[in-house]
Amino acid sequence: MNHLEIEMGKYELFMVILLVSGYGFVDGLRMDYYFMMGCPFAEGIVKNIVNRHLQADPTLAAALVRMHFHDCFVQGCDASVLIDSTKDNTAEKDSPANFSLRGYEVIDQVKEQLEIQCPGVVSCADILAMAARDAVFFAGGPVYDIPKGRKDGTRSRIEDTINLPPPTLNSSELIRLFGQHGFTAQEMVALSGAHTLGVARCSSFKHRLSNFDSTHDVDPTLDAQFAKTLSKRCTNSDKSEQAFDTTKDNFDNDYYYALQRNTGVLFSDQTLYNHPRTRGIVNAYAFNQAMFFLDFQQAMIKMGLLDVKEGSKGEVRANCRIIN
Structure with missing residues (x-):
């Protein structure tokens, strides 16, 4: 391979990276967000724990992808689907549309580990998006990267799940x-x-x-x-x-x-x-x-960018099940 071919190859690779990452920024999010935030091992921790669960139960791959979808289509990708109901509020996860969701324990375990490593840094919304991505790859699907920096929402109401598509639609x-x-x-x-x-x-x-x-x-x-x-x-x-x-x-x-x-x-x-x-x-x-x-x-x-919360519009929950 001559010098020109090497340089052209580098250019093509650069253009692919440019197209995918938009110079690393997508709607204010960044591919290298957790490196910049001083938590460089965040993605590795997510992947290791997700893969460990999937090796024990491969059916969880479908569950994690579905949970991400059910999160993003209601109030955007803000981990609102993870919030538990309280005596004053029935949350999304207790909607009939979400009764069959599972895999919450995987997200809980990832969050617990990340709070030890980087307290208050990694959002539950990003954990859910990364877990779905890693589940797709584990099951034999495509590998892809996603921008990070989503914040967690502070609203989870059963009535909002009306936005989820029922299986009867044409x-x-x-x-x-x-x-x-x-x-x-x-x-x-x-x-x-x-x-x-x-x-x-x-x-x-x-x-x-x-x-x-x-x-x-x-x-x-x-x-x-x-x-x-x-x-x-x-x-x-x-x-x-x-x-x-x-x-x-x-x-x-x-x-x-x-x-x-x-x-x-x-x-x-x-x-x-x-x-x-x-x-x-x-x-x-x-x-x-x-x-x-x-x-x-x-x-x-693209789905992972639906109505994301950034900056002061959201928070980083200490516990994915509870609003701070």
Whole structure:
């Protein structure tokens, strides 16, 4: 390799870093925030503890990604989903939409360790964003960096969870809802790909299996054989679970194959394949996993910037479950 090629390679790498980090600043946040704040080992501590939990229970990867999403779509990425209810306030985590969230103990353990190392420095909102990122990579998904410096919010109310998308929405409704947060239809389909991890409870899709609408008993967009499998699965309890795809602990593009086969578990998943505006995106991600990975990581970085609190607009909680 000659000198010119080396220099061009350096330039291209610099441009990639520039595009991703915006000179290290994104909406006031920084990639190197915790280095600047005197806590250089913050990210390593998060990753080590998250990986230890995931090695013991790989299903937590889906839980941590989902928790980050449920946090950001309500009042922005401010760790409001982590706050416990009090006698005077019912918090977000006690909403029916959040009953199945789990993994709080992972965030608690990370926070406890960071408070020993760097008291009052690392926010719960950043911990949650970093934990989700590390969970994606642990499960085989793309590696990406995120800017840090989010502050923790001081509001968590059950009524705010009305902003979370229910599993009954169709593609047009999803496009509109995500659009209100600044996402394109393509970014919405990419973020939906997080369902390549994890499971759904019967309570979230049983409406597709009987009395679906005035003309169909079973959702006609559901593969007939798969519908029988789901009905059998849900015979005993609304809490019974069904994996979103055949590789529930691996981050891959199998979720999009499931939609092509009409075996999307949630109505809101399958609708992405049945709508003309999103079908082509589903097909593209099923065909090209690298494209899905690239679009997913960019959409996740963007999601992590939703309505972040900075400076005096928020705080750094000493305990993620309690407002200071």
